[in-house]
Amino acid sequence: MALFTYRLILLLLLPLVLLLALLRSINHPAYRKRLGERLGFIPRHFKPKGIVIHAASVGEVLALKPFIEQCLVDFAQYSITVTTFTPTGSAQVQKLFGDKVQHCYIPLDIWPCSYLFLRRLQPKALVMMETELWPNLIDQATRAQTKLLLVNGRISNKSLPRYQKLSALISPCLKQFDQVLAQSEDNAERLVKLGASPTSCSSAGNLKYDLTLGRDIKSKQKHLAELLPNNRPIWLLASSHSGDEELILSSYQTIKSKLPNCLLIIVPRHPERFDNVAKIISQHQFSCQRRSTNEKVSEETQVWLMDSLGELMAVLGLTDVVTMGGTFSNIGGHNPLEPALFKKPVIVGNDMSNFTEVYQQLKSIGGIVTLPKYSDSNSLKQALAEKVTTLIQNPESAQTLGENAYKVVLQNQGATQRCINVLTQLLNR
Structure with a gap:
């Protein structure tokens, strides 16, 4: 009976569904x-x-x-x-x-x-x-x-x-x-x-x-490496959602006081947000370069916006610290195993509900850094800036985090x- 009702309702809603699809398009x-x-x-x-x-x-x-x-x-x-x-x-x-x-x-x-x-x-x-x-x-x-x-x-x-x-x-x-x-x-x-x-x-x-590193990922990684500077620390925001960029950019302002040469890479989760994210970066008064130009990142560039598809895995291996988007709100987070495959230190917010078991395993072995839920956004921004700065300035600690995370990948x-x-x-x- 429930299935019949479900079918009937959806059938009646078909014209509305098509209209919504056209409006979204x-x-x-x-x-x-x-x-x-x-x-x-x-x-x-x-x-x-x-x-x-x-x-x-x-x-x-x-x-x-x-x-x-x-x-x-x-x-x-x-x-x-x-x-x-x-x-x-x-x-x-x-x-x-x-x-x-x-x-x-x-x-x-x-x-x-x-x-x-x-x-x-x-x-x-x-x-x-x-x-x-x-x-x-x-x-x-x-x-x-x-x-x-x-x-x-x-x-x-x-x-x-x-x-x-x-x-x-x-x-x-x-x-x-x-x-x-x-x-x-x-x-x-x-x-x-x-x-x-x-x-x-x-x-x-x-x-x-x-996860495996196929030839396609290695080929993309080689190309991206030619575009990125080899003398600057790199912080990556992976799979960002609305609200993530504001947090990361505010923290980045603090980070640059201690690491002025640090490059921030932002990879939005959804391509329809590329232009909007570019505007947010501009509003924070950072110089931005877009991946779609296919040009080498200049020394003056502060933020590299990855407005491309299918290149997140490739760029992960070229960074120093990774922060997973969707973990600071009610999104539930994204796959922390992807940076773990490259032995990269990962920082997440307090919401990893989409990857509860994975998160618990990483946490138990010391393979992930978690920021608690703060009562005010300024405390969160400051804590994130401190964690990123500490990991970049202490490569041995960052390496230990990454290697612990990689063990979880291999064991499962x-x-x-x-x-x-x-x-x-x-x-x-």
Whole structure:
């Protein structure tokens, strides 16, 4: 009954959804392109009866990269279709895999759209990630006898009550998965509470630990190294959100009193914010150079704005200290394992709810620096400036932090192969 109501409501809202998409495309034209795919009209040349892997956006695409690469090897007899929801995720898929995979947007979770999508692709298996639970698509795939696998499943303690309020819809959806592979035992327990079958839900580890430095990253890193100065300390703000830049730029003003030669690099999380971030930097009266100019960073440049896609991993290895964006508000943070792969010291705010288990492991081994929640912003700015300055001035302490974080990465790898093994079993049934 809940699914029927859900379908009916979304079907009635379809005109409004399309209108909102068109309105959003005024400022973000990418949302207007390939609108047919969101309605379920998949390119005719796509080969059916393969494996569909859904990665919502850039972060998920990067986390699934080793898994997708292994699928291309182990399941060469099947076409591999990678779907995303965001244009930035789409660009990342095309950049990483080109024509090695079929790529399109996942359709809106509305009955006619998902019906057209499934009828065209007729997938043997559908792989979803983390909390990507699309009730209508999952139900229709089950009826079509498609094997369903959820990888890297996670539900935080913070979000569990919200999902429980939708249990009439979420619980049947989780039960339809043939296998649910969670990031950890705690996540597996929470997923079972939400409705996943105890016999088909288990922990396989976190795919985000299986980071690798491929040739594409090394090639980008070499190019970026030629643009960056080799005689200046570098502080990087990774995956910044609204509010992060103001905090970091205010702290940077203090840092420059002790480290006048320090270069700040800012990598916004969303490309639609590039121009706005450039304005914020200008308002703080710092000289800014944009990555898109593809010019060598001058000695006069104080802030380098990375207004490009898919280069965060490459620039991480060229910095001295990394601060993760989205950790000073209610965003929940971003993947601290990426700088850990390069043995870089990482500073975060008090909100790492998206990476609770990862954060706890890093914290327990002394592989991350956490700033507490302060009652006033000035105290936070001062504390951040002091931490960054201390780490840059004490390279041995910074190195110890980075090496401890790298140990956590090495100790937890292997989730990709475990997920591949389960998918193999499902396809052989």
